[in-house]
Amino acid sequence: MSKNTKSQHQEVNRSHFFILHDMEKALLHYLQTFLTERRKGLFNKALANRTRHFTVVTEDVYQLHNTSAVMRSCDVFGIQDLHVIEAKLGKRVDREIAMGAQKWVDIHRHHNTKNCLTELKKQGYAIAATTPHGQAIELKDFDVRQKTAFVFGTETQGVSAETLQQADLCVKIPMYGFTESLNISVSAAIILQDIVSRMHQSDISWGLSDRECGEIAMRWTKANIKGVDQIIERYHQNNNDL
Secondary structure, X not given: OOHHHHHHHHHHHHHOOOOOOHHHHHHHHHHHHHOOHHHHHHHHHHHHOOEOOEEEEEEOOOOHHHHHHXXXXXXXXXXXXXXXXXXOOOOOOOHHHHOOXXXXXXXXXXXXXXXXXXXHHHOOOEEEEEOOOOOOEEHHHOOOOOXXXXXXXXXXXXOOHHHHHHOOEEEEOOOOOOOOOOOHHHHHHHHHHHHHHHHHHOOOOOEOOHHHHHHHHHHHHHHOOOOHHHHXXXXXXXXXXX
């Protein structure tokens, strides 16, 4: 099967709307009548390429716009979840920089590194610390078959000692100049483009489940309809009267 055929086959399989309870499916179908056909098509295409095979963690990133830019990269490359550790720096996402990406990416906030990484390990993720130092492997040598959470640290000091202690591996971007590090948002974009491209070319099962697609489709649909709470209330009232 060619790559194009494989991609088309996957998209067709995921463009039907999934396994939801009958009432949820009916509500989703109704709400999507408020969307344009173009918007619904974009939803289908995006969901067909969404993954939780990889996830991203930012650890106490000082510059708010960097976390927001990482979120944009997650959306662009189909990463559904972004984990934000705010042990020292409680911040909110810069919506202007994120350019709407917060509508499409699920943000999980954590108060400390240990709990975040422990939870991700329970979900089956290997922890990859991104660092140019130590025994880090080059990005090209990373095995994309491994379900992995990539941790990006602060702009000045990189990932924490806690992350290095819990990490299953370290990954680095090869660099050939005098500068030893890249801006976190640049690093995230480079790494995600590489691993997602190789993931798509692999034969691993990286897509979302039908249940996940249905739940995300519902959230996206609600986020794109003005006055959605009132619309849902009227929908339930009308159906209760039947």
